[in-house]
Amino acid sequence: MYRAFALLGLSLCLTIAAPARAATDDTPSLGDISMRPSLSPDRASELAMTLPPAADIAEALGAGPASRQALGPKVMVRVDISSQTMTVLVHGKVVHEWKVSTAGRGYITPTGFWTPYRMHVMWRSRKYDNAPMPHSIFFHEGYAIHATPHIKRLGKPASHGCVRLHPDNAKILFALVRQYGPSVVRVSVEP
Structure with a gap:
């Protein structure tokens, strides 16, 4: 779970810190979840709408469908x-x-x-x-x-x-x- 949040943070950093960087084939990814910058500087307000759901990140890490429940403690x-x-x-x-x-x-x-x-x-x-x-x-x-x-x-x-x-x-x-x-x-x- 911590790894999923860390990767989510990495996605935020990539999106905010380097919005103009061109995506390449060696850009880190989690299966189908791209870690490429997805926003241009003039569209930074849409950041929240472009992040993958945390459950998708957890599932991409191999945590399985059970991870679709809330990520907090039970x-x-x-x-x-x-x-x-x-x-x-x-x-x-x-x-x-x-x-x-x-x-x-x-x-x-x-x-x-x-x-x-x-x-x-x-x-x-x-x-x-x-x-x-x-x-x-x-x-x-x-x-x-x-x-x-x-x-x-x-x-x-x-x-x-x-x-x-x-x-x-x-x-x-x-x-x-x-x-x-x-x-x-x-x-x-x-x-």
Whole structure:
């Protein structure tokens, strides 16, 4: 997907930076999608109308017809540190909103965007006295979203940096990520 956007950017650069350049047979292309400049300087306002659809670029890269769906993540997990909440969106629609606990005093929960890279039905923290981390979804270095037995602390900062969820909610999220596959899930942690 990133490659498709990069190629789309290349198409934009070629079209904007060199509108008067003559197209040659050695101009890069993606199958039937030409990367040749397509606009003269006086027609630059028509740029948006001449770009191939992103799905066509993805299909030309060999991603197949399934790429014709939206290129964004299928599942978005948004953690809002300031409100201590998590919002889960599937295909852009909110399906869950839960209380969480992020880093307590002296610890940090990293902010940014990630794709989960590892999942465990049960994991034990090597760093914090073998503490149980049920339904762990690791998203950045050693940070994970996981269940906690400390449900009375949810809605307040209390963790060593991970994102804690009610055990029932962690199980639901784990199943959802497993169903869609981690590669189409994005975790967003916002301050």
